Amino acid sequence: MSSQRATAFVPGHVTAFFSAHPAGDPAVAGSRGAGLTLADGVTVRVSAPADAVDGDGNDGDAVDASDRDGGGSDATDGGSRTIDGEAGSIGAVDDVLAELDATAADVAVETDLPIGAGFGVSGAAALGAALAANHAFDRACTENDLVRIAHAAEVGRGTGLGDVVAQARGGVPVRLEPGAPGAGELDGVPATARVEYVTFGELSTETVLDGDTDALTAAGEDALDRLRADPRLPTLMDAAREFAREADLLVPEVAEAVEAVDAAGGEAAMAMLGRTVFALGTGLSDAGYDPEVCRIDAAGARLVDGRDGE
Numbered sequence: 351m352s353s354q355r356a357t358a359f360v361p362g363h364v365t366a367f368f369s370a371h372p373a374g375d376p377a378v379a380g381s382r383g384a385g386l387t388l389a390d391g392v393t394v395r396v397s398a399p400a401d402a403v404d405g406d407g408n409d410g411d412a413v414d415a416s417d418r419d420g421g422g423s424d425a426t427d428g429g430s431r432t433i434d435g436e437a438g439s440i441g442a443v444d445d446v447l448a449e450l451d452a453t454a455a456d457v458a459v460e461t462d463l464p465i466g467a468g469f470g471v472s473g474a475a476a477l478g479a480a481l482a483a484n485h486a487f488d489r490a491c492t493e494n495d496l497v498r499i500a501h502a503a504e505v506g507r508g509t510g511l512g513d514v515v516a517q518a519r520g521g522v523p524v525r526l527e528p529g530a531p532g533a534g535e536l537d538g539v540p541a542t543a544r545v546e547y548v549t550f551g552e553l554s555t556e557t558v559l560d561g562d563t564d565a566l567t568a569a570g571e572d573a574l575d576r577l578r579a580d581p582r583l584p585t586l587m588d589a590a591r592e593f594a595r596e597a598d599l600l601v602p603e604v605a606e607a608v609e610a611v612d613a614a615g616g617e618a619a620m621a622m623l624g625r626t627v628f629a630l631g632t633g634l635s636d637a638g639y640d641p642e643v644c645r646i647d648a649a650g651a652r653l654v655d656g657r658d659g660e
């Protein structure tokens with residue numbers, strides 16, 4: 351049965367450490383590393399125009415974009431695109447919609463997370479758009495197909511390497527081999543925890559990934575070896591701190607917060623790639639900060655029903 355509206359939720363993902371592995375094929379390119387997925391994430395609502403869902407996997411010429419009211423949209427040839435109610439789009443989302451022949455959709459991205467601050471919002475929006483558009487347009491893709499499409503879009507735009515596969519899994523994903531399903535390989539640290547975070551601002555993922563990533567990648571491989579030898583959260587946090595120092599990515603506000611949490615007896619690290627510090631338990635509040643609070647996400651990306659996305 352075809353459904354014309356669908357909503358997906360995708361957890362945020364803070365990368366603790368990573369190594370970059372470029373490749374000609376964006377489904378094969380990606381990162382190794384580890385991080386935490388968060389119960390705070392991104393909700394994506396997709397509506398397909400009535401004449402775009404024909405159940406044979408092809409909306410083709412049935413949709414004349416010029417007939418549609420593009421109010422509130424800055425999309426060039428399709429339905430409306432909003433981020434938290436304001437007109438705006440994310441490149442990886444546009445590419446996912448094009449791949450699914452679903453540019454006619456109205457797409458609303460909603461999140462309480464800051465964009466560009468290391469929470470993988472662009473990857474989450476891309477994966478959420480893939481899950482919801484597949485359902486709304488009755489495209490009959492599998493989950494692996496949709497993860498591959500979102501991963502390739504995110505890598506192609508240079509806004510992430512490993513967030514999408516991690517967000518699809520949930521929990522504490524360990525990316526053992528880079529790339530989308532079929533190429534990559536995932537494991538996880540079986541753990542749950544309260545997570546606190548404070549954001550001081552954005553850090554351009556595109557700029558870091560476009561630069562020399564050799565030192566970063568060497569540090570990321572060392573960190574992954576440490577975690578594989580001792581797959582527990584405190585080791586992940588310690589490996590993350592060492593990675594940030596060795597890769598020379600620490601920014602002063604984050605370094606100060608990580609030290610303050612350590613002095614108060616807690617565990618904190620920098621979220622790659624953003625001016626963001628995250629801590630386990632009450633680490634940041636114990637150090638005198640006023641953090642956002644959530645938990646490690648248990649389920650990974652999923653379609654959700656109901657008007658409120660609950």
Ligand SMILES: Nc1ncnc2c1ncn2[C@@H]1O[C@H](COP(=O)(O)OP(=O)(O)O)[C@@H](O)[C@H]1O
Pocket residue numbers: 433438439440441464465466467468469470471472473509510553554555556623624
């Ligand atoms: N309000 C916004 N602030 C920052 N980036 C935005 C915003 N709206 C759209 N974008 C797009 O979202 C993407 C953010 O990617 P990235 O820096 O990897 O952030 P994140 O860590 O949240 O994934 C960029 O492609 C950027 O152009």
Ligand SMILES: CC(C)(COP(=O)(O)O)[C@@H](O)C(=O)O
Pocket residue numbers: 363365367368380381383466467468469470471472473509510511512513555622623624
């Ligand atoms: C660290 C990063 C390359 C970017 O993460 P973000 O800035 O959150 O999009 C991530 O995708 C990863 O591979 O671990």
